[in-house]
Structures are given as C-alpha cells and as structure tokens.
Amino acid sequence: MYSVNYHRATSVADAAKLIKSGDAKLLSGGMTLIPAMKTRLAAPSDLVDLSRIKELQGVKVSGKTVTVGAATTHYDVASDEKLKKACPALAQMASLIGDPAVRYRGTIGGSIANNDPAADYPAALLALGATIVTNKRQIAAGKFFTGLFETALKDGEIITAVSFTAPAKAAYEKFRNPASRYAIVGVFVAKGKDGVSVAVTGAGDDGVFRSKEIEAALAKNFAASALDGVKVPAKNLMSDIHASADYRANLIAVMAKRAVAAANA
Template sequence: MYSVNYHRASSVADAAKLLKSGDAKLLSGGMTLIPAMKTRLAAPSDLVDISRIAALAGVTVSGKTVTIGAATTHHDVATNAKLAKACPALTHLASHIGDPQVRHKGTIGGSIANNDPAADYPAAMLALDATIITNKRKVQASKFFTGLFETALKDGEIVTGVSFTAPAKAGYAKFPNPASRYAIAGVFAAKGKDGVRVAVTGAGENGVFRSKEMEAALAKKFEAPALDGIKLSASDMMGDLHASPEYRANLVAVMAKRAVAAANG
C-alpha cells in the first residue's frame, strides 16, 4: 500500500483550493478512480472528496430546461420523476449503467469528466447539445469531449453540472458488455428544435462521435426505416477482444434503429 491524503471538501471553492495539493485527484463516486488506484494505474498524493457537497447534487426541471448537478448519482438520474417526463431517454440510459452498486455510487459528473470511450453519458450530452458547467465556465458538449479519456477541462477546473433543453423526442440503445455493462456500441438519437443529433459511444476509435450521415437521413424522416442502407465505415471503429471494427460498425447501425424506435415510443 502507498499513503494518500484524504480531504472532504466543504464547497466547490474549497475543492478547487485542495486540488492544488500535490498530485490531487477529485473523488465523487470513485467508480473509475478507485479501481485505477488498486491496479496502480493512478497514484494520486491527495484525494479531494466532493460527494458530500450538497450544491452539486440534484435534478432541476424548469419548463424545457433540465439541469443536473455533477454529484447526482446514476440511480437518482434514473429515478427522477420530473426528468422521466422531460427526457425519458436519459432516465432509461442511467438505469442501465453497471449494476445497482455502481448506480448508487457513480455520478454523472464523474462519468463526463472521465470520458471513457464506452461510457453512456457522453453520447447523451453530445446528442442533447448539452452545456457542461464547471466552476470556471460553460462548455458545449461538442467542444468538451476531445478524445479517448480526454476533455477540455483545464487544471483546477471542476465539472459542477450539466444543462440542456429537453428534446421533442429522444431514445438510447446500447449493446452492453455482459460483464461491465459498458457499451460495446451505444447510440443516442434526439430530435429537437435545432434538428436531429445522433451520437455514438463504445465504438469510435477516438471516443464518442456524431454520425452526420444518420442525422441527415433522420432529418428527412425521424423513423427507423430511414436508416436502411446506411453503412458506417469500419476504419473509424475500435477493435478489441469483444468486437471487431466491422462488427461494431454493424452494431452502431442496429442500435441507431433501436434508439429511434424507442424515441418514437
């Protein structure tokens, strides 16, 4: 074992200050950081726990505007009644993350900040054209996710929440890894006042991405058959022991149709 200094932040400002201590890392649900520390893939000198900061938790729905605090657990996102009416696709997504233990500890802010290429929330944020709110600024999702495990976050910057306009229709479908429940391929499709957006997770070689080809087809007719004949290039897909690039390319097409079907009820 190696020593680590544990700090429980009392506020976002306090957390930002504590982050300046050595090689400090934020801790909320710890679903990614703790396993990384166990395998020595991460060895921070300090842990700054933000899970008890009340201002960072909760879901607010005001008209069509949805705001979710970064420390809100997957379980709380999945079971929020107001959110289920405003954007049922997002509550459905949250209800299928990991297992009950993960859903009760993991948080939306942690998932977004980590930007795992197989995580569910990044696809939702991109498709919903969400705004990622930090302690220093607001960043559009299209500019926030920059690559595998990479985001636009700067040193000392903390994700405090997300905000988006509830879409007219939205749906999410994924083919999960049977063990981890991460997406081998997942598609979030949303239709809003600014058009159709389709985001893919679990399959892209560079992480979450939008499918312009699918968006163009669905803009003409937001129905699953509109995607017939669309084939994505395997050259942009990742390959591993779970699925080849070619298999993932096909899965994305299948999941996209299921997502649109779900969006249409």
Template structure:
C-alpha cells in the first residue's frame, strides 16, 4: 500500500465536492478498489468513503416501481422482504454473489460502477430495463454499460440509486466459477409490459449484452421449450482459462433454459 488521504462523506453533496480533489476515488464496499490498491493497480490520492451515507441506503417499493439505493449491500438486497415479494429474481441473484463477507460489504452501486464483465447485477439491470440514477442525471441501462469495466459515468459522477418496474416474470441462472462465484455464464430473463428481455454476463468479449436470439425465441412463447434447437453465435464471446467461446455459447442456452423454467415455476 501507499499513502492516501481518507475522507468519510456524510452526504452525497459532500462526496461530490470531495471527489474533485486530486485523483480521488469513491469507496463504497471496497470489494474491487481495495484489492486493486493493494496490488498497486490503483493509486488514488484520496479515498472518499460513501458507505455510511444514509440517503444511499435502502429499498423502496411503490406500486410496481422499485428503487434501490446505490449503497445498499448485496445482503440487504437479498433479504429485503418487499423486494422479495416484488422481484424475487433479484433477491435470489444477490444471495448468490460471492461469500457472506462480500455480500455484507459489497454494494449494488459499487458493482455496476465497476461493471466487471462477469458480475451479476449488470445482467439483471439490463434485462429489467432499469434506470441508473446519479447525482447529475438518469441513464437507461441500455446506455449505461459501455464495455468491460466501462460505463457511461462521467468523472466525479456518483450513482445514487437504480430504479425499475417489477417484471411479471423473471429469473437469473448462472454457471459460477467455483472459487470466485463470478459467472462464467449468467443469464437473466424478464417478461413485462415491454415484452421479453434477456441479458448475458460472463461471456461477452465486450462485457454484458442482450441476447437477441433468446429474446426472439421467447417473444411468442415464454417457455423453456422455445429453446429447442436454438443456438447462439460464439464469434463475439470470450475464450479464457475457464471456458472456450463455443462452450460459453452452449452454456448461454442452458442457463437461459433454466432461468425460464424457474421464472415459470
């Protein structure tokens, strides 16, 4: 480690001012930033801790609209009773992230700001057509996720919440890395007033993406039988030490099949 100046912000407004100092970085749960600092992959001059800002916490369900504060931990997303009733798929997703330590420290805002190509939340928010709310504007999920570890956030912009409409049906299934629990392939499917959306994480060369093949198959028949004979192309999928692009292409169909079966259960 090296010298850095630590600040604990008491409000979003204070955090917005502190982040302007030097090469400052926001600290929420620290699940990615702290390891990066330890290995010197990140070297911020200042750390702005937003983990205790009350206005970034909590889940609100108002009618069919669900709002989750960016500082809400994975464990809180997993256990919130109102969210479990309105969108159990997201609660179940959060309950399968990492291990208990990660779930009690990591936050939904930190996860999507980092936009790891194998993270779970990006697939959920993309499939749910969510809106990412910042201290400056609102960004549709379709425009927010811009590539591996890249988002539409500007320098100094702070995610404050995510908001979406509760789906009629939804589910998420992933084939996890046995060590990290990150998705080697994860598929989130959602059916709502706007139709069917399906998003894939862990597989794309450019991070999370929507699958037109899955969406087309489910558009007229939201049932696992819609995948009979379905294949997805592998040319834009990644190959690494865990799986080849071709293997991931097959896993996408398998995980989508399981997700739809769960959504209909």
C-alpha cells in the first residue's frame, strides 16, 4: 500500500475544505474506492472520510417528501420504518444490494456518485424523479446521471442528500449476477401524480435510462398485462459475458412486468 493522508471530516464544510488538498478523494463506505486503491486503479494523495458526519446520515419523512442523507448505509435505508411506509420499494431495493458486509458499509451517496452502470440506486432515483442535493446546488436525477461512471458533479462538490416525493405505487425487480449481485437488468417502476416512470439499470450501454416504450404502455393501463407484446429495442443495450443485448431487451420487459405486479400487490 502506498502512502496516503487520511482525514476524518467533522462536517460538510470541513470536508469541502479538505477535499481541496492535493489529489483528494471522498471516502464514505469505500466499497468501490478501497478496492480500486488496492489494485492501483486509484491513487489519491488524501482521503476525506465522510462516514462520521451526522448531518449526512438518516432518513426523514415529512408528509410525502422523503429525504435520505448521503452517508446513510444500504442497511439503514432497507430497515428504516418511516421509509418502509412512505416508499417500501426503495427500502426493499436496498435490501437486495450486495451482501450484508456491503449493506452495512456502502452508502446511497457513494453509490450514486460512482454511478456504476449496474448499480440499483440510479434506477430508483431516476424513476422517482428525485433531486440530488449537494453542498452547492440541487440537481434533478434526470440531469445527474450523465454516462457510465459519470455524473454532473463538479470538482469539490459533495452529495449531502437525495430527496423525492413518495409515489402512489412503486416496485423494483432485478435479474442479478449470482456472484456480485449487481443487476444484469434492473427495472424500477413508479406511479405518481406526474404519471408513470420506468427506469432501467444494468442494461444501457450509456448507463441508467428510462424506457419510453414501457412507460407509454403503462400510462394507458398500469397493469402487468399491459406489457404483453411490448418490445424493448436491443439497440443501445450492452452485450457482455453475462448477457447479450437481445437477452437484456427481453429481460427488461420481464422485470418490468414483475415490478408492476409487485407494485399493484
């Protein structure tokens, strides 16, 4: 292991100052950064630890508005009773991430900042029409996720929370890799006052995206049967050792059907 300076930030303001030192990286759960450092894919001069900052932790529900602190772990998202009542789909989704070791350390802010193309949270936030709050501004989820491992975050910008309006109905279904538990295809379906949103992760060659074909069908009839015969084009979908683009296209329709059935249940 090479030399690195470790800083434990006491507040968001403190972290914002520390991140300016050298080639610094923010550390939350470390589920991606630490392995990258071990393999020398990342070599920051400084690590700024956000995990002890209380203002970044926890779930708040006020009426229909849900706010989740960026340093809230997957386990805490999955087990929060307020969230289970307001948006059970998000809590259930968090319970499917990785294994217990990952869920106890990984955080929602770290996941969306990394924007892995097979991560679960991007699909949820995109479908829920969430807002990503940083120490400098607020960014709509539709403009936040900009590509594979890419986001709208600027240098020195720190995610502090995500916020969204609880939907009337929602559910998430994924076909997961049995080893990593990442989504080969994951579909989050949400129905709210603004209509139906369907976001897909694990399949797009440019990361998370909304399925217009499935949204159009469900806007007419929010039922699994409404998706009978709906075809998702394989163009712009990934092909890799796990699944071809055509297979992923079929999986999107299958997972969407399951999600709608779960949402209606």
